Amino acid sequence: MTLVDQALAESKAGEGSRAEKVTTATFVYQHLRRDILKGELKPGQKLQIDQVAARYSAGTNPVREALNRLSSERLVDRHEQRGFSVPQLSLDSLRELVKTRCWLEAKALEESIANRTQAWEDNVILTYHRLSRTKVRLPEEGGDNSEWEIKHRAFHNALIAACGSSLLINYCNEMMDHAERYRYISMIIATTPRRDSNEEHRLIMEATIDGNVELAKEQLVNQYQTTLRLLEEQLEIVGAA
Amino acid sequence: MTLVDQALAESKAGEGSRAEKVTTATFVYQHLRRDILKGELKPGQKLQIDQVAARYSAGTNPVREALNRLSSERLVDRHEQRGFSVPQLSLDSLRELVKTRCWLEAKALEESIANRTQAWEDNVILTYHRLSRTKVRLPEEGGDNSEWEIKHRAFHNALIAACGSSLLINYCNEMMDHAERYRYISMIIATTPRRDSNEEHRLIMEATIDGNVELAKEQLVNQYQTTLRLLEEQLEIVGAA
DNA sequence: CCTTCAAACAATCTACATTTTTCGCAATAG
DNA sequence: CTATTGCGAAAAATGTAGATTGTTTGAAGG
Numbered sequence: 001m002t003l004v005d006q007a008l009a010e011s012k013a014g015e016g017s018r019a020e021k022v023t024t025a026t027f028v029y030q031h032l033r034r035d036i037l038k039g040e041l042k043p044g045q046k047l048q049i050d051q052v053a054a055r056y057s058a059g060t061n062p063v064r065e066a067l068n069r070l071s072s073e074r075l076v077d078r079h080e081q082r083g084f085s086v087p088q089l090s091l092d093s094l095r096e097l098v099k100t101r102c103w104l105e106a107k108a109l110e111e112s113i114a115n116r117t118q119a120w121e122d123n124v125i126l127t128y129h130r131l132s133r134t135k136v137r138l139p140e141e142g143g144d145n146s147e148w149e150i151k152h153r154a155f156h157n158a159l160i161a162a163c164g165s166s167l168l169i170n171y172c173n174e175m176m177d178h179a180e181r182y183r184y185i186s187m188i189i190a191t192t193p194r195r196d197s198n199e200e201h202r203l204i205m206e207a208t209i210d211g212n213v214e215l216a217k218e219q220l221v222n223q224y225q226t227t228l229r230l231l232e233e234q235l236e237i238v239g240a241a
Numbered sequence: 242m243t244l245v246d247q248a249l250a251e252s253k254a255g256e257g258s259r260a261e262k263v264t265t266a267t268f269v270y271q272h273l274r275r276d277i278l279k280g281e282l283k284p285g286q287k288l289q290i291d292q293v294a295a296r297y298s299a300g301t302n303p304v305r306e307a308l309n310r311l312s313s314e315r316l317v318d319r320h321e322q323r324g325f326s327v328p329q330l331s332l333d334s335l336r337e338l339v340k341t342r343c344w345l346e347a348k349a350l351e352e353s354i355a356n357r358t359q360a361w362e363d364n365v366i367l368t369y370h371r372l373s374r375t376k377v378r379l380p381e382e383g384g385d386n387s388e389w390e391i392k393h394r395a396f397h398n399a400l401i402a403a404c405g406s407s408l409l410i411n412y413c414n415e416m417m418d419h420a421e422r423y424r425y426i427s428m429i430i431a432t433t434p435r436r437d438s439n440e441e442h443r444l445i446m447e448a449t450i451d452g453n454v455e456l457a458k459e460q461l462v463n464q465y466q467t468t469l470r471l472l473e474e475q476l477e478i479v480g481a482a
Numbered sequence: 483c484c485t486t487c488a489a490a491c492a493a494t495c496t497a498c499a500t501t502t503t504t505c506g507c508a509a510t511a512g
Numbered sequence: 513c514t515a516t517t518g519c520g521a522a523a524a525a526t527g528t529a530g531a532t533t534g535t536t537t538g539a540a541g542g
Contacts, residue, residue, distance in 0.1 A: 021502085023321060023526065025309070049493065059528055061302060064494085068266070068306045072313030074411075080264060081534060083493060100406045103352075107344050165341045170315075171412050262534085264494065290525065300496050305526085322502060324525060 028056045029066035036075055036086055037177060038146075039184040047076060047084040073174055091235055094182050098228045101175045105224075106217040108160035108168050113213050120162040121209055127151070127158040128205040132198045138187060145187065149180060155201060159208060159220070179227075186231050200226070269297045270307035277316055277327055278418060279387075280425040288317060288325040314415055332476055335423055339469045342416045346465075347458040349401035349409050354454050361403040362450055368392070368399040369446040373439050379428060386428065390421060396442060400449060400461070420468075427472050441467070 022030075032052065035041045053063045071078040077085045112120065131151040137144060153176055160172055200223045207216035263271075273293065276282045294304045312319035318326045353361065372392040378385060394417055401413055441464045448457035 021322065025526080026321065059526095060493090061305075061527060064302075064306060065309045065526095068309040069313045072310045080267060081262060081493065082536090096406050096408060100408045103348050103406075103409070104345070107348070111344075165337050165344075167337060167341045167416065168344070175408065266494080289523095291523095300494095301525090302495060306494095322525065323504090 023062070024058045025062035025065040028052070028058050028062050029069050031056055032066050032070060033075060033177075036070070037180045037184065039181065039188070041086050043086050043089045043181075043185075045086045047086060049083065073177070075177060089182060089185065091232065094228065094231060094235075097175060097178050097182075098224050101172070101179065102221045102224050104168060104175070105156070105160060105172050106221055108163040108165070108172055109208065109216055109220055110213050111163040111165070112160050113162075113208060113211055113216060115162045115164055116211065117162065120158075123158045123161065124155075124205060124208055127155040128201060131155045131201060136197070149183075155205075159204070182231055183227075186234055189234055195226070195230070197223070264303070265299045266303035266306040269293070269299050269303050270310050272297055273307050273311060274316060274418075277311075278421045278425065280422065280429070282327050284327050284330045284422075284426075286327045288327060290324065314418070316418060330423060330426065332473060335469065335472060335476075338416060338419050338423075339465050342413070342420065343462045343465050345409060345416070346397070346401060346413050347462055349404040349406070349413055350449065350457055350461055351454050352404040352406070353401050354403075354449060354452055354457065356403045356405055357452065358403065361399075364399045364402065365396075365446060365449055368396040369442060372396045372442060377438070390424075396446075400445070423472055424468075427475055430475055436467070436471070438464075 032041075032047075041047070047067065049060050049063055049067075052067070053060050056063070067076055067078070067084045070076040071084065074087065077087050079085070131148075131154070134148045134151045136148050153173075156176065157169070157173070160169060163169065200219070204216060204219040204223065207219050210216075273282075273288075282288070288308065290301050290304055290308075293308070294301050297304070308317055308319070308325045311317040312325065315328065318328050320326070372389075372395070375389050375392045377389050394414075397417065398410070398414070401410055404410065441460070445457060445460040445464065448460050451457075
């Protein structure tokens, strides 16, 4: 199991010798998830058990477990007696996703601000600065953008961390996963010049730290709406071609 | 596989000869889910694979798949390398659950009302009437309350059905599952006289049909808060005993 | 062009092998 | 004498291989 050993070694090194043992099922789960989010497994593609098993050098059983977990998170479609597939992307479901994210994350941010503590504010500022110092890497330039993705997530998670509902945080995270899928296809077909998302994040951060609930929510929603608009343009160009 | 065959036969008869073939994994998933919601598998209880397999006369592999699905829905806890267990119930997590339900379902109801159609209104009224004509069955009287649970869910689902986000509807349903677990223990230890939940549902329904968003949301939130208060009293009595 | 049937393929399940954790009991340190 | 550590043995979770069941495909016949 070369791949597994390799990854285990990496994670040991990376996470400061926290030699977390991980089952094969979990290993497959994590890598399948990443590959679906990154678009390496294409939307609509069938996930044949044997192929997936071969891909991650695992047996069919752990693969099956991983797929079952992912199906409950809506990151794979499960078709009774006929296997699994990567869910399709569509403008409609993107619109629904963005709409729902705006509702839930705005609420979560509102609550977070209401429950503000010093530690929470510190973390918002910290994660913002880390994000602002990380460059977006385009696929053209040999792009592994995962560093930015991680810091981007960390910032958005910091914003809602104090909302007082782990359920809501989980739902927001699930939606971030889905959004990431769209972001990747957007980067691949990107035609428009990159916008300055740092500026948008700064506005959210400042309004949040100022305790200006309405403005913070507005900026957050604005960011998502802008992302949606850009994606809509790109997808329509592709659709028309 | 006596149990399976029996259940298949039942579902055929019950659902009008829609001879849906169901894998063993799905069968186990459905029954495990029901048994956890009904409290037949106790909070905190370990779910030993072999025992669960024996219980539903299935193999270990399908059981494992079912448990993995349920773990992603937070209806079982997964402990790497040491199996699965039924999640604990606690006042704190109940409070968090109710709080989050209020936020999300109120939003969903608001959107539903904004998108109202005739068909949607009809269904709200219909499901309300079906619910109001179904008696709550206490465990003392040989209580299988599943008929009421189904109609109760149908009503709450009808309220939010037009919100325009299948994601949000899914989240609300997941939370209904969790709430059901608390309702069952509440019924078992029920000391207080039953309240008139019909009246509460009527108020929600009427405000909704009137298009009175604020009142409808208030009534919905009220219902959940009342449920929470009653459960808090009951649990505190038990906790004190 | 639509059906029928069987071979090929793929999902699912069972049985068993392997790995890991748990638990009892004894040995040892405090 | 009590508490802690360190062994196995037993139990349980996880993984593999192959049997079984169901679905798809494509050619022959209506």
